[in-house]
Amino acid sequence: MNFEVSQRFHFDAAHSLQREIDTVSSARIHGHTYHAEVTIAGTPDAQGMVVDLGIVRREIASVQQQLDHHLLDEVPGLGPATLENLCRFISAQLRPRFAGLASVSVWRESVGDSCRLTIS
Numbered sequence: 001m002n003f004e005v006s007q008r009f010h011f012d013a014a015h016s017l018q019r020e021i022d023t024v025s026s027a028r029i030h031g032h033t034y035h036a037e038v039t040i041a042g043t044p045d046a047q048g049m050v051v052d053l054g055i056v057r058r059e060i061a062s063v064q065q066q067l068d069h070h071l072l073d074e075v076p077g078l079g080p081a082t083l084e085n086l087c088r089f090i091s092a093q094l095r096p097r098f099a100g101l102a103s104v105s106v107w108r109e110s111v112g113d114s115c116r117l118t119i120s
């Protein structure tokens, strides 16, 4: 049987963005609270776990530290601080640790937008 387990976390960060619309306000440095969810798929082991979510939380903490209270424009390897690039950045950090990483989602409640990267 295939199961999916998920862990959510959040981070507060600043960014600027070059866009074709809302150019002035987007280009100005401003902040958001970002929410993220990491999903790992698999079959439960003898302990009944796809993966121990405590281990997932430990690995997430190291990604979170690279983003929380940072200016995302300056985070190495992120690129333009879009939801898409945040999903890619988080998945690139976690994929080597979790072979069953199935998806990474990032969203902003205040804006009502979201992005989900599914990993095959």
Ligand SMILES: Nc1nc2c(c(=O)[nH]1)N=C([C@H](O)[C@H](O)COP(=O)(O)OP(=O)(O)OP(=O)(O)O)CN2
Residues within 6 Å of the ligand: 017, 022, 025, 026, 030, 031, 032, 081, 082, 083, 084, 110, 111, 113
């Ligand atoms: N495909 C994408 N499109 C857009 C993204 C994105 O990440 N991927 N991001 C943005 C903007 O960052 C987003 O709309 C937020 O707008 P922003 O100007 O940063 O903030 P607001 O003033 O709209 O929201 P508040 O949080 O209420 O200040 C656009 N497109």
Ligand SMILES: [Zn+2]
Residues within 6 Å of the ligand: 015, 017, 030, 031, 032
């Ligand atoms: Zn923004």
